[in-house]
Amino acid sequence: MSTAAATSAALLELALDVAQEAAALVRERGAGTVEVAATKSSDIDVVTAADRASEELIRARILAARPDDAFLGEEGDDVAGTSGVRWIADPIDGTVNFLYGLPEHAVSLAAEVDGEVVAGVVVAVAAGEVYAATADGPATRDGRPLSVRGPAPLGQRLVATGFSYVREVRAVQGAAVARLLPQVRDIRRSGSCALDLCRVAAGSLDGYVEEGVELWDHAAAGLVARRAGARLEHLPGAGGKDLVVCGPDHGFGELLAAVRDAGFTGE
Structure with missing residues (x-):
């Protein structure tokens, strides 16, 4: 296995663990009353306490495991790094759905190396499905390879x-x-x-x-x-x-x- 492949595999393994832990947190928070904590670009662009808690968990786990990495998250300040690796996190993609109790929301976590995304995980919170890929491997859902639909008009x-x-x-x-x-x-x-x-x-x-x-x-x-x-x-x-x-x-x-x-x- 090449150095690059070994790096992407290790980053994916960490991303899988952290994203699934964050998804479990979001799932637990969604079982109770969800309230708006703040708004962003407009009065309908909302943030919940669960968004913030999920990102705090992701940041803490990633930076504890890899303290020299950079971090970009939707809800918090950017963190500079020195390793050439940057993590990109969306603690809840589909926050409005989460607010309304709709199942279409996910935790998303990716790792870049020198500006190229080399590992990515998306966890569908309600369904529990885990989508994953590395830049040199297959795309999978729950470990099974994925492929786009065939040609159609x-x-x-x-x-x-x-x-x-x-x-x-x-x-x-x-x-x-x-x-x-x-x-x-x-x-x-x-x-x-x-x-x-x-x-x-x-x-x-x-x-x-x-x-x-x-x-x-x-x-x-x-x-x-x-x-x-x-x-x-x-x-x-x-x-x-x-x-x-x-x-x-x-x-x-x-x-x-x-x-x-x-x-x-x-x-």
């Missing part, structure tokens, strides 16, 4: 999307979705970028497009999708934020053209 593709918490941006997104809808089989909106990307990897979705997602939303799941045979690209969005488009490598050009024609991009 654009009109027979199921595409997921999401919406910004900034009202002006979501108005642009809504109009673009309305134009894309007649071109595909249907549109889904789960409320979790990480789970949507993992479902592209698993063949449960044919594509995903969303503007305004952050690195912690897609770092781990994007790696899972790519290792399962998907392609993921970043483009300037029509609302002024980063646009993520993901789908099986076969037929990706047709999906991307449809996304552009619908007005998702700012190009």
Whole structure:
């Protein structure tokens, strides 16, 4: 095993342990009354006490095991490191779903080496499913290899999307979705970028497009999708934020053209 492979395997092992521990915490917190602790980009972009507790757990476990690593999390301050490894965590991806008791939420944890994501884990909290990948290995769900869905005409593709918490941006997104809808089989909106990307990897979705997602939303799941045979690209969005488009490598050009024609991009 090469040094790089050994590193990614060790990072994945740590990520699996920590993400599953954080998911257990979130699951326990979700069994009681969930309340909003704060808001972020708008009055509908919420943070719960469980978000903060999950990230505190992840930070503590990672930095105890690897004190020289850097850390980027959604809810706390960035931590600089000297090892060349940076951890990227979303303590609850799908916080609004969690707040309402809906099952579509996940813990996401990825590790970068010199700016490249080499290990990623997404734990679907309610279902208990564990998606994982390394940059030099297969994408898996609960240890079993994943692969994207086979080729299909654009009109027979199921595409997921999401919406910004900034009202002006979501108005642009809504109009673009309305134009894309007649071109595909249907549109889904789960409320979790990480789970949507993992479902592209698993063949449960044919594509995903969303503007305004952050690195912690897609770092781990994007790696899972790519290792399962998907392609993921970043483009300037029509609302002024980063646009993520993901789908099986076969037929990706047709999906991307449809996304552009619908007005998702700012190009």
